Amino acid sequence: MENKNISKAVIGVLVVLVVLLGGYIAVSGGKSAATANGASEAAALPMETYQAQYVKPETPIDRSKNVTLPGWGGFTIPAKTKKITQGFEFHNPAENLWYEDWVSIDGTPLEKLVVDSGQTAELSHYLRLAGIQADVTKVLDADPAFFDIQKNDAGAYTIEAVKGYKGEKTLTVQADDGKQYTLTLTGKEECYYIAFGLYLEDGDELLFQSGLVAPGLYVQKMEMTRALAPGEYPAYVVCQPYLSDRTTKTNSGIVKLTLTVG
Incomplete structure (x- = not known):
């Protein structure tokens, strides 16, 4: 009789242990799932609303004139x-006197062109220096006595300063963003x-x-x-x-x- 009571007690203890173990597994599994779901939700950050294609900023080109030195025997x-x-x-040497045209848009100096140097620059380059991501599609006005406007092999409009002056001249272009832009070219004597x-x-x-x-x-x-x-x-x-x-x-x-x- 005593043995039967012991057996029943042992069985009861085992049943309780099984029930407790099952509950622990269920709770642990729930916590793990919650943790996994929580981590997944935390990793999924919202997308940035204000995004645009990255364009490498344009940098000015040094077009400085080299000095001419005399020579003797x-x-x-x-x-x-x-x-x-x-x-x-x-x-x-007289070659050490020249003119430079400083190009600006909306009052911001961008870059200089050396007059009568053979140097050319794409007009779209100046727009990009000013932070305008557009290409020039047409030159609306330019004084041919001072500026030579051409199209290069790639179809881009270029400018060459061919005659010196003191003061300001303007040049208006049409861009592929549908807008017109005015470039101010300020001429000055340099030496x-x-x-x-x-x-x-x-x-x-x-x-x-x-x-x-x-x-x-x-x-x-x-x-x-x-x-x-x-x-x-x-x-x-x-x-x-x-x-x-x-x-x-x-x-x-x-x-x-x-x-x-x-």
């Missing part, structure tokens, strides 16, 4: 005097000044340093630091160009020559 100057008025030549330094190779001795020489002009006389005895001296000239602000230096050039003193 040698100088022949008089001996035993520091004041020299002949036999040398420090000149700034490179050059300062000349005459050195002896022996000890890099400075004999003469000029001030700034304007394009198309030359140094009429130089007063050297000392007079030289007759003979031939290996020498060199340092040509230091400056921008039109007369302060900013650009890349200098060195010209070697023979200084003949007699």
Whole structure:
């Protein structure tokens, strides 16, 4: 009798354990499913409403004019005097004076064109610099005396500045977005000044340093630091160009020559 009671008790305990285990599995499965569903819902973020195709921003092109430096084979100057008025030549080539046209849209400067340089630019390039994603389909007005408008092999309109001026001129274009845009081209005179330094190779001795020489002009006389005895001296000239602000230096050039003193 006692054994039967024990057996019944054991069976009862087992039944309770089975019921509890089943409930645990059900609850765990529910939590896992809820977690999985929750993670899935969290990953599915809403799409950004304001989207558009990415277009790489246009960047300005450096169309700066290179400086033109003079060249010499040698100088022949008089001996035993520091004041020299002949036999040398420090000149700034006239090519170092030019005109630039700064292109702007709605008052925002975009890029410059060097006049009479052979440089061309697509008109659509300026629209993109201004953040306008459109292509020029027609040029409505442009002064042919100052601007040469052409179509390149790809069918894009190009502009070349062919004559210098001071002040503003405008150019209106039609674009494929159905709008018209006005480009303002502001012309200004630009130049490179050059300062000349005459050195002896022996000890890099400075004999003469000029001030700034304007394009198309030359140094009429130089007063050297000392007079030289007759003979031939290996020498060199340092040509230091400056921008039109007369302060900013650009890349200098060195010209070697023979200084003949007699």
